[in-house]
Amino acid sequence: MFKEIISTQITETTGNILLAKTPAVIIPLGFKGAGVFCGIKKRKKDLALILSDSPATAAGVFTTNIVQAAPLLICKEHLSERETFRALIINSGNANACTGEQGYYDASIMASLTALELGLEKNEVLVSSTGVIGETLPMTKIAEGIKTITSEISSIDQDKEQKMQNAAEAIMTTDTFSKTASSTFLINGKEVTIYGMAKGSGMIHPNMATMLGFILTDAAIEKNLLQSMLKNAANKTFNRIIVDGDTSTNDMVLAFANGASDAKIMLESPEHYIFEDELHALLKKLSLDIVRDGEGATKLIEITVDGAESIEDAEKIGRTIALSPLVKTAIHGEDANWGRIIAAAGYSGIKFDPAQFQIFVNGTKILGSNYSVQLSIEEANKTLELDYIYLTIKIGNGNYSATCWTCDFSEEYVKINGSYRS
């Protein structure tokens, strides 16, 4: 239902990044993509390649799960070994996680084979995987796939937007739509583009590794600066989408900057902040697409905690509310049970004065301080009838706030996750 309404609104609104599905995207200069089927999945595209024509600086943020899939180990090694990179090879359908030494070896081979076909150094290639945990990669199929995709990437039978779109589709697992976005803006009179693709489907699918994001830009950005901007932006976007609290073994976001636009981003220059804002907006859009594609999701919920003593406090309370099955099922049922929200905040571990607690739904105050109820139950429930719920919580008079996003919790989620392999 939710997704249908989204689709309807695309035709009715323009420029609403929060509600619109991906508009036409622009690929940054000097990048190519390709996506093919190599046989890991049954039918759908399952191998993606991204190539920069020239050396690109790269940065990465990775899952905090101590169980880390083999491709993450390879990426971290390569990122520590050099400044610039040329290619990224990604498979879906198999996460290469919990596969031990064999998995490490296989991920390493994926980089080697891609490098061999493209005439690169092995450590100029980064590797990513997503899919089922605990099975080793079908390396014969992948080796053949790498031959196909490295030849495909330079072919001229399709436009480069379509080929990059193939890559975006090849990284999908349970996603019901591909998630891409781009932004083009001027830096010192030069056009700069940031492009991103992501995969991940809100409520995490059973034994699928979860969230991948790949960001490409034709700006020139020194590696450390790219790393710090990516980390900051991811912390406020990908790390602020809360689904079921399960953190995957394969989550990663990589960024590449190849400088093909001739626009250079210097640390603490005005351009730095322009670029950082654009990057943040782009990652936010991809993040919301992931929540929106949540298994069984019918409502997107934005939670802003205000009046906190620190950003960390605000974030912790927001996360706890976003994670509460009681809050998520209540919003699903359009039941403005404010008791569940204040109770969730109360066990977040952050101290506040409950008598100061106020709750606003889509701008309407439903609970004032000293537990003063502002609306009848029927009126309060009406505030939840939208598909995009803005929940604002004021916990005191502090100067800090934080926003996070989640989706509601429907019967459908349990159905999907309980019956995946049976």
Add this chain to the structure above:
Amino acid sequence: MFKEIISTQITETTGNILLAKTPAVIIPLGFKGAGVFCGIKKRKKDLALILSDSPATAAGVFTTNIVQAAPLLICKEHLSERETFRALIINSGNANACTGEQGYYDASIMASLTALELGLEKNEVLVSSTGVIGETLPMTKIAEGIKTITSEISSIDQDKEQKMQNAAEAIMTTDTFSKTASSTFLINGKEVTIYGMAKGSGMIHPNMATMLGFILTDAAIEKNLLQSMLKNAANKTFNRIIVDGDTSTNDMVLAFANGASDAKIMLESPEHYIFEDELHALLKKLSLDIVRDGEGATKLIEITVDGAESIEDAEKIGRTIALSPLVKTAIHGEDANWGRIIAAAGYSGIKFDPAQFQIFVNGTKILGSNYSVQLSIEEANKTLELDYIYLTIKIGNGNYSATCWTCDFSEEYVKINGSYRS
């Protein structure tokens, strides 16, 4: 389904505390109970009273939620003011939580009126409430109810077991059955009984406050010792049942020891440990009854984490697995997705070597060290076909372990919690 099977097994098994519903219980000497309907709920009993004929020491453990309902404040005050107590008054249908100064005043009045009718000091009476959050108590009805129940408690028209059972029923909210247990054993040749009643329904109901437990014994136990035994036992039982992670504003467990058996429990005597073991077993039984009565629950899951470096580590990993919607939906669907279990352990915040991780289901090893899969998917799934799942996780070679309990996660839970008020 689960509950029906439980009922069947009652008739087929004897002495199986894990599977049997409450057998006939024995009330400790010198305690009386009563339960009546006073009009807070629509029809069912909603006011309970427990009375000790002689002064009883008392102890309490309370929710860690910083939003604490008014009756908890009163209990803590009274417990800090004196050594012995005589009565406990409890209402269901309204939690008296998030009710500010009015709520505090109302809870105080409940103690005063009960004391007045019974000829006690106000602070000899403890108070408890459970039910809807955010509404003030209907004090006229409660005042009338207290008159009725204080006269009822001494009437001789019913046996004392039946009247205590009425109390156990009057504290229920969404519970589908009352939860009571007793244990009688010898201490220095004297018969000692511990009796307990609890309420709470696994997955917490929308805006109902959650878990109450009241323990009565006719042993003589000094207040500090009772407090330490209650806290230890609750930590390994009531605090180890993990449902949806929502911690209520009203959770409390109170214990009363009136010495009517003439058996005295001295600190660090052999009797101390006998009594502590019996108390632990009783609280465990009540705890499992709460999980078993979980909204939509079809399987009870016991998770033991073994080989940890500390009990705290083992408990943290167990809790994280027990809280994972992905693990709980997988077990509901009888899908032995071990990747979800290891991934959940991996984000628990506790360090371990994932290659050492082993998983046993009902005694059958499904994952060995170095990620060695022991069974086919079909065989592994078969291990989950029981209604009581013992999940054993070995994370290394440490000397510590911890056990916790949860239930599976079904579509029914979302249905119940999403449509409660609509």
